Amino acid sequence: MLKYIYLFFVLTLFAVVSITAINFYVLSFSNIGYYKKVENLEKRYVWLVFWASVIGKSTPSDILKDRLIVAYQSYQSWKIEKILVSWDNSQKNYNEPVAMQKYLIHLWVDVDDVYLDYAWFDTYDSLYRAKEIFWVKEITLFTQDFHLKRALYIWKRLWLKTQWIETNLQKYIQDDYNNKREMLARVKAFLEVEILKAEPTYLWDSIEIITDEKIGEAKKKILE
Numbered sequence: 001m002l003k004y005i006y007l008f009f010v011l012t013l014f015a016v017v018s019i020t021a022i023n024f025y026v027l028s029f030s031n032i033g034y035y036k037k038v039e040n041l042e043k044r045y046v047w048l049v050f051w052a053s054v055i056g057k058s059t060p061s062d063i064l065k066d067r068l069i070v071a072y073q074s075y076q077s078w079k080i081e082k083i084l085v086s087w088d089n090s091q092k093n094y095n096e097p098v099a100m101q102k103y104l105i106h107l108w109v110d111v112d113d114v115y116l117d118y119a120w121f122d123t124y125d126s127l128y129r130a131k132e133i134f135w136v137k138e139i140t141l142f143t144q145d146f147h148l149k150r151a152l153y154i155w156k157r158l159w160l161k162t163q164w165i166e167t168n169l170q171k172y173i174q175d176d177y178n179n180k181r182e183m184l185a186r187v188k189a190f191l192e193v194e195i196l197k198a199e200p201t202y203l204w205d206s207i208e209i210i211t212d213e214k215i216g217e218a219k220k221k222i223l224e
Contacts, residue, residue, distance in 0.1 A: 019187055026186040029156050030149040035165045038073045042163060046136050047071060047080045049100065050126065050143040050151065058099045066169040067142045068100060072107040074140070074165070083109065084134060086117030086126045123147070123185075124192045125200040127154050132200075137161065144168050146178045150186050157193045 035041050049071045052064035060068060074080045085100040097116040104114050117129055130136045141151050141164040148164050155162045172178070192198045 019183060022187050022190045023183055026153045026190060027149055029153040035163060038070065038077050038079060038165065041074060041079045041140060041165060043079050044138055044140045044163065045080075046082045046084055046130075046134070046138070047074065047140040047142060048126070048130055048136075049083060049085045050123070050141070050147065051086060051097075051100070054099045058102060060099060060103050062170065063144060063172055064100065065103070066144070067167045068103050068107070069169065070165060070167040071142050072104060072109055074142075075109055075113070080140065082113050082115060084115045084117060084130060084136070086129070121200075122188075123151050124154055124189060124198070127151065127158060128200045131158055131160060140164060142167055144172075144178075146175075146182050150182060150189050153186075154189055154193055 049067050052067065053061045054064065055061055071080070071083055075083065083104060085097050085104070097118055101111070101114045101116060105111055115134065117126065117133070130139060138161045139155065141148060141155065141162060143151060143164075143166070145166040145168055148166055152162060152164050
């Protein structure tokens with residue numbers, strides 16, 4: 001009996017030490033490129049707004065709404081030209097990207113400046129797809145602080161240039177839960193990036209995020 005108690009103690013200690021070490025490692029990537037005010041951001045062509053839950057079929061939750069509001073503020077301040085929004089559309093009656101798009105349009109973002117990614121099943125998938133599907137090489141990430149540090153770690157380990165802005169505009173009901181959940185989520189991200197070197201659930205043909213310059217050239221050719 002004592003042997004099993006000892007084994008349980010050793011395994012528990014190993015798990016705690018491993019989780020702590022991995023969390024410190026992931027958080028070590030978030031010491032630069034951190035902004036809290038839109039006016040301090042460098043201009044980037046593409047910015048990524050991370051998903052959060054939708055209430056009903058189309059109403060953004062408080063967390064998601066704040067991400068979209070800060071994205072709009074950046075767009076309005078000419079810090080951003082195109083917005084990439086992504087999450088899961090696997091259920092027929094639950095479409096987060098379209099709900100996000102509609103809210104941005106409601107805030108007066110041009111519909112042509114919003115790109116949708118329908119196949120993001122976790123943060124790693126979204127960032128990998130932003131790189132491989134949408135050809136994004138530089139990006140600004142929009143999300144709350146508890147999630148942003150993990151996202152920044154993944155993006156930097158994909159060897160791409162980034163900056164990030166936290167979107168904590170209020171106190172959220174599930175703050176404690178979100179912070180605790182992140183400890184395990186960072187371990188998952190570490191395994192995906194460093195050990196498994198996984199590909200996204202879905203990876204298909206590239207979609208180019210067209211610049212305004214290219215749009216202008218195309219219109220000019222049509223008029224010729």
